[in-house]
Amino acid sequence: MGEPRVLTVDMGERSYPIYIGEGLIDQAGKRFAEHGISLKSPILIVTDENIAAGNHLAHLESSLKQAGFTVSTAIVPAGESSKSLTVFQELVTHALQAGLDRKSTIVALGGGVVGDLAGFVAASYMRGIKFVQVPTTILAHDSSVGGKVAVNHPLAKNIIGAFHQPEMVLYDLNTLQTLPKREVSAGLSEVVKHGLIWDADFVAWCDENAERLLALDPEALGYALYKGCSVKAAVVSKDERENDLRAILNLGHTIGHALEAVAGYKQLLHGEAISIGMVGAARLAVKLGASEQVYTVTKHVLSRVGLPVRLPVDLDTDLIMDAMKHDKKFQEGSMTFIVPVAIGRVEINHSVSASLVREIVEQMKQEA
Ligand SMILES: NC(=O)c1ccc[n+]([C@@H]2O[C@H](COP(=O)([O-])OP(=O)(O)OC[C@H]3O[C@@H](n4cnc5c(N)ncnc54)[C@H](O)[C@@H]3O)[C@@H](O)[C@H]2O)c1
Ligand SMILES: O=C(O)C(=O)C[C@@H](O)[C@H](O)[C@H](O)COP(=O)(O)O
Numbered sequence: 001m002g003e004p005r006v007l008t009v010d011m012g013e014r015s016y017p018i019y020i021g022e023g024l025i026d027q028a029g030k031r032f033a034e035h036g037i038s039l040k041s042p043i044l045i046v047t048d049e050n051i052a053a054g055n056h057l058a059h060l061e062s063s064l065k066q067a068g069f070t071v072s073t074a075i076v077p078a079g080e081s082s083k084s085l086t087v088f089q090e091l092v093t094h095a096l097q098a099g100l101d102r103k104s105t106i107v108a109l110g111g112g113v114v115g116d117l118a119g120f121v122a123a124s125y126m127r128g129i130k131f132v133q134v135p136t137t138i139l140a141h142d143s144s145v146g147g148k149v150a151v152n153h154p155l156a157k158n159i160i161g162a163f164h165q166p167e168m169v170l171y172d173l174n175t176l177q178t179l180p181k182r183e184v185s186a187g188l189s190e191v192v193k194h195g196l197i198w199d200a201d202f203v204a205w206c207d208e209n210a211e212r213l214l215a216l217d218p219e220a221l222g223y224a225l226y227k228g229c230s231v232k233a234a235v236v237s238k239d240e241r242e243n244d245l246r247a248i249l250n251l252g253h254t255i256g257h258a259l260e261a262v263a264g265y266k267q268l269l270h271g272e273a274i275s276i277g278m279v280g281a282a283r284l285a286v287k288l289g290a291s292e293q294v295y296t297v298t299k300h301v302l303s304r305v306g307l308p309v310r311l312p313v314d315l316d317t318d319l320i321m322d323a324m325k326h327d328k329k330f331q332e333g334s335m336t337f338i339v340p341v342a343i344g345r346v347e348i349n350h351s352v353s354a355s356l357v358r359e360i361v362e363q364m365k366q367e368a
């Protein structure tokens with residue numbers, strides 16, 4: 001176990017570190033104490049049933065208790081359906097019963113679902129308490145950084161939420177070894193996204209190292225997650241609240257979020273929907289004048305890491321178009337798209353016509 005890689009999310013008084021390395025859960029107690037987490041107020045760990053079935057939860061509890069923290073744990077059902085107001089309220093009940101006060105900390109041990117949900121509880125409980133992200137999926141290199149926390153509404157993803165930055169991110173790479181194959185690919189979707197928006201060399205690296213990533217090679221994973229987190233940290237440091245630049249992190253999400261909602265948050269994992277959405281955005285880019293290579297490279301690299309690149313035919317086009325109107329980038333009656341104008345470079349286009357998007361959705365269905 002070497003020294004972890006450390007990045008800083010630079011946000012003035014809300015700045016925080018991201019530690020990426022092996023065995024970090026066993027050091028949690030020490031790190032929490034170093035970062036001023038209160039020993040006097042109870043801590044609540046939120047995790048899901050799959051993670052609780054392994055040994056990461058036990059290790060985290062034990063490390064925190066040994067350091068003198070009072071710990072209680074809430075276990076939610078695994079999967080996107082836990083990002084709901086119902087589960088949110090159950091967690092608030094748990095927090096009250098466990099005696100959490102305004103100096104308490106909520107710890108999210110899990111993937112993006114646990115992180116978004118627990119983070120939203122932390123943002124709202126007593127009008128906001130501290131939280132720490134302990135990501136356990138590849139996808140969560142994205143969700144644990146940047147402070148977007150939310151639950152879903154049946155009509156729209158992440159529509160009830162807040163910006164609430166964690167105190168730190170403790171990314172223990174050992175946890176990733178137990179991820180199911182499908183979740184590995186889904187997580188790599190946002191890794192590739194960070195390359196597509198920011199770093200063409202990293203896209204080429206993902207292509208060359210796809211087999212190593214899929215085999216969970218620790219060195220390749222550590223590098224990929226460090227690169228992904230670096231891009232995310234750089235972007236959110238410049239524009240915490242998505243006034244402008246941060247929107248680029250939404251590449252593939254205009255179509256992707258709509259697909260997730262229309263599929264009832266069940267058929268497609270977030271990373272899978274975003275993969276299809278990024279292929280759609282690349283198609284759009286070509287229609288708007290980008291080189292055909294943007295589309296072929298995007299599709300190729302996403303396929304290489306085991307992701308779907310075709311739009312499921314059973315999802316109704318009208319419903320997809322309607323769902324897109326609930327996107328947070330749909331403002332003042334117009335649709336904003338993140339357009340990959342070259343590999344590694346995107347533009348924010350505020351005037352994409354709904355008819356062009358419909359044409360692309362239809363074309364993608366015909367290819368399926
Ligand atoms: N806030 C953000 O900036 C942001 C960014 C990207 C995605 N998201 C959100 O993240 C969510 C998706 O996150 P996700 O893909 O991590 O999904 P997830 O949290 O549902 O985790 C995926 C699955 O893997 C299981 N799992 C987690 N860690 C495991 C481990 N170490 N070993 C074995 N199984 C494990 C979980 O129980 C679950 O079944 C979506 O809701 C998405 O909207 C948020
Ligand atoms: O952090 C961001 O900003 C992102 O857009 C990252 C996305 O990968 C993530 O899925 C995010 O939750 C989407 O945000 P939303 O505001 O479109 O709900």
Ligand SMILES: [Zn+2]
Pocket residue numbers: 142190253270274
């Ligand atoms: Zn996403």
